[in-house]
Amino acid sequence: MKPAPFVHHAPTTVAEAVEVLRAVGSHGKILAGGQSLIPILSMRLASPEHLIDINGVAGLDRIEVRDDCVRVGALVRHTQLLQDESAYAALPLLRQALVHVAHPAIRNRGTTVGSLAHADAAGELPSVLALTEGVVEAVGPRGSRDIPASAFFVGPLETALAADELAVAVRFGRFPEGTRTGFAESARRSGDYALAGVALAITLQDKVIRSARASFVSVTDVPDVLDLSGAIGSYAAVPDLDAVADAVRAHVSPDTDIHATGDYRRMLVAELTRRLVTELLSR
Amino acid sequence: MTTRQFGQPIKRKEDPRLVTGGGRFLDDLGHTAYAAAFVRSPHAHARILDIDVTGALDVPGLIGIWTHEDLPGKVGEPLPLLIPHPSLTAPVTGYCLAPDEVNHVGEAVVMVVAVDRYAAEDACGLVRVDYDVLPPVVGLENARAATDLVHDSAPGNVAAHLVQEVGDVDIAMAAAPNRLTLDLQIERSMCSPMEGKGVYAVWDADDEHLRLWSSTQTTTGVRAAVAAKLDLPLAKVDCIAPDVGGGFGVKIVHPWPEEVLVPWTARLLGHDVKWTEDRREHFVSSAHERGQLQQVEVGFDDDGHVLALDVRLWHDNGAYTPYGIIVPIITSTQLLGPYKPGSYRCEFWSLYTNTVLVTPYRGAGRPQGVYAMERTMDAIAAELGLDRAEVRSRNFILPEEMPYDHGLLFQDGRPLKYDSGDFPASLAKLKALVGWDEFAAYKEQAASEGRRVGLGIGCYVEGTGVGPYEGGHIVIETSGRVNVATGLTTQGQGHQTVFAQIVADELGVPIENVFVTTGDTRRMGYAVGTFASRAAVMSGNAIALAARQVKAKALRIAAEALEVSPEDLEIVGGMVRVKGAPGTSMALGTVAVMSNPLRYAFDEAARAATQFAGGNDPDKPPVAAGEEPGLEGKDFYSPTQATFANGMHAAIVETDPVTAEIRILRYCVVHDCGPMINPMIVEGQVHGGVAQGVGGALYERMVYDESGQLLNASFMDFLMPYASEVPFIETDHLETPSPLNPLGIKGAGEAGCIPVSAVIASAIEDAEGFPIRSMPISPTELWELRQRHTEPVAAQGEPS
Amino acid sequence: MTGPDVPEPLHEVTVSVNGVRHTATVPARRLLSDFLRHDLALTGTHVGCEHGVCGACTILVDGAPMRSCLMFAVQARAHELTTVEGLGTIDAMGPVQQAFSECHGLQCGFCTPGFITTITAYLEENPDPTAEEARDAISGNLCRCTGYQNIVKSVLRAAEIRASADLGAPPLIDADARAGEAPP
């Protein structure tokens, strides 16, 4: 299990990185934390001729809390974001989800943006990007563009990023005042990719539910948002849990794999959502 | 100073080295060696039509490429059948490189050697093999149906068929007032040591000598096999096991193809060659275990006494049978556990499939047997409405019935005769430990909180320390350093410590002075290997016997020098002294000097010895007749039969009423391996075994699709438990000595994992209220079982 | 561009491991784990899976545990690496090493270096963990031998050794009792 040969490029600026990307086109792959890419290379499931290693690119390692979003640079490691207090205060969902990503040693190297670019439907962060209506900032030979979450995920392990585009940052949208968020998942072993998971945001005004929205892990082809505002009812003291569970079951389309059947995952994600709703509303 | 070391939880001698990065595992050797890699079959069953290596020839760093055609003489012949058996009527073994047919995904087809593993893999990727894909036989159902055959030479896919019967089962069954039938299933898992296999070979052309390191459980076996394959005199081959990162059974098989090919290419190329198995290779080209279908019919009286037990097993042996049918034989005999059914018959079929071969994995067939027996015990209890522990105890062999002969032949071809054990006492300890009698109240309380909990139990007996023999060799240097060698190998069992404890006691020397070497054929050429929980029993006793010899010799020599009788001497703290007059003494190192009548004095001890130089009798030879120079001793231990350890486990599990997630709340073990040489190490063995058992019960399986692809050949998908999945393990011990060996000990290596699947199945069954007949079990499967049991139509189809 | 018959370009890589600078010339694809083990002969770091799951290869990169099988040597240039060899010697074992030896935290010892590096970093940030936290802290590393119980105990013991000013011989805790993760 050793990677095939490649040419290693180590740009130090975004402009340099883009220049390399332009030159190598689809023969290249961006190397961020490498926690998903290197196993793939070692198993020779992919053998790109060029790796554009962005770890030395200046200015990509910043977390910025803005009024409407938390902006996370492409070199921000999961751990850094997880531990960032201002990011937590602004958008608790980030930490709530990140604790479920792998184990600390992986989180110390893997990047949050890399997770999104990798777009594994079993990853936690794509569902967070969807629920926060986040935006991916991409730069390439044809210039920069913002890609909204709804357009970013194209299919399993497939995004709207072109082969020569670098995601320089992602902006996770912040929720309105009065929003409670939570994240729940069930994995076979701790730290494994989840059999099913749910990210949830419920916005309350006094005791009235203004909105309830969820996105999911491992049970939809691409992460999208399910609006549960109708199903849940408006009275926070007595949410309609059965209706929520029904809505979730109807929304998801889980596959059967070696770890669980599709039916089981559907049941599981509905139950996780039901429990998470209860938990959020009883906080 | 004279505290007995035996029985002390002393710190391991091997650890300071291992915790500071000083271990020397296989891949830590030979940094400049060429690296081997293999092109392996992507198909489960196929004919090889053509192999084209030309594309790989220009790879920079390539040294050589070989296919079966290139293998000369015995290297190209089939690998040996290690353990033949009369009922193994269709044995088939593989080749170092497949000649014309491949029988499982992962089988080696082409060998590549290059300057490093990177280049070797580059070349592997450019070799083209054309296959004609044949229909694969995957799974026991298909093997049994035999619509397609794995090997033409094995009709019905049957490698072996064996029946053993004690008493007349048909008559007893017909007469039994109650009868039950259980259809059971248990799936494959694998040893999965953290270090894969590996071989490193150095050929000394000047000396025409091969030195071979292998991450193996038997260096003597590998040495003999390689010498035979390469047509080398045994004297020209050394085999050494360096530090080995776990074995659990898979490394007892030998020779693996790589163990032959690596030294063969090293000799051919005149350059060291190394192969370090990677994780993917380990999944598809080493060995698996456990897969069986079982059918149990049991006849019993109204008190739950088993009158007739009729078991049929279908055992999946994978593509080849190099290790014979040891696993199903053990299942069929050790199934009986601590019980004495009125009559017993076991019939098994060992079947070929186009999957990785099956050889012993810690427990070696026992987990399956215990599973069958214990599921049966629970079923009897359920049928009669009796307490599950009570039904078990009514069937126990009692201490006063020891030795107890079952009338069957065990894995070593000798009678299955238990030597010791106190099963009622073990059960009493277990019930106290887990709180058996209080559980009903706890369960009720949990139920009132909407929680589902269940208590499970499983008992086993394990034949340990099987022969034929092991040896011990001890030599004391003039410095007082005691060198101990035994031929079997070590994979983490702490042999350097426990054997040193034995020697320290026997010889009366400080343990710091004792240095143990295992698995090095240069130091001990006769040995069998480490498996079947036999190391402590076999080598422990052999070393004790060798130590007694050395001691006798030391006393003889010292007695002469001190002019006393040997009976008046003792050895304490490395000093030979006169009992009651400790002032009159000499160091063992000094005795060592005197044992070797050589004149040179290189060290203090030798100079010190001159004071004892006795009269130089010109009529006597310097080395007396019957004596040898040196303070050295060697002995072998060869028992007539195995010694039987036993244990009982109980677990409390909780299952989520909605999601069917399964959590082990408590895990309790009562274990009897006789007197413990080092209780800390025994405890560690139990913990490790239980963890593997938990893996096998709830997480691990080998998932083959119908085409014979292993779908979970990575640690991402083969779910070996992390710490988060393993419960805290509570242990208690009984120390019933074995009457069979000088130290009274029994093996402990495999024990922990044997009953775990049975125990967890029992506990889940208790929590859920419906029978568990297939293990391992995952939440998704438990959830589906629940659906079936709430649908009355499906429930009728449920066996039992 | 490389092809099957063109030798790979080599890179001179200088890294600091355990405070010592080492230089070797390797291709870009050399995994950091292989670089440490085979180019620098620091074989304390082990390789159990090469896909990031087992943790045997875990080293400290600027003090933080990372998988050395999931980094390339050429990426390690600007970093301070610590391997198990840097955490103590036979004669002067570090607290975690000492605890493993006292608590029988290892059997074959293959997984051990990855646990020791992981735990060392963990205790820096969490000097006084509970048994449950200790178990959680080691749950990203696989061990096939020990069943983890004595590794949990080793974490607690190491915390104790670190805490005691005198690294000599503090009493062995009744770690079994402390590690007893509350039966129901």
Ligand SMILES: Cc1cc2nc3c(=O)[nH]c(=O)nc-3n(C[C@H](O)[C@H](O)[C@H](O)COP(=O)(O)OP(=O)(O)OC[C@H]3O[C@@H](n4cnc5c(N)ncnc54)[C@H](O)[C@@H]3O)c2cc1C
């Ligand atoms: C044992 C293990 C367990 C794991 N468990 C989980 C888990 O439970 N949940 C989870 O979500 N993840 C898990 N991961 C994956 C981990 O979170 C990765 O870090 C993450 O998926 C990818 O981030 P990275 O920075 O490592 O990306 P890399 O591996 O470097 O890259 C991944 C892919 O994204 C592309 N890419 C990366 N960055 C950019 C960019 N800025 N612009 C454009 N393309 C880019 C790369 O070209 C590549 O195709 C696990 C990994 C391991 C090894």
Ligand code: FES
């Ligand atoms: S070898 Fe790196 S995690 Fe297993």
Ligand code: FES
């Ligand atoms: S001690 Fe052997 S794998 Fe952990």
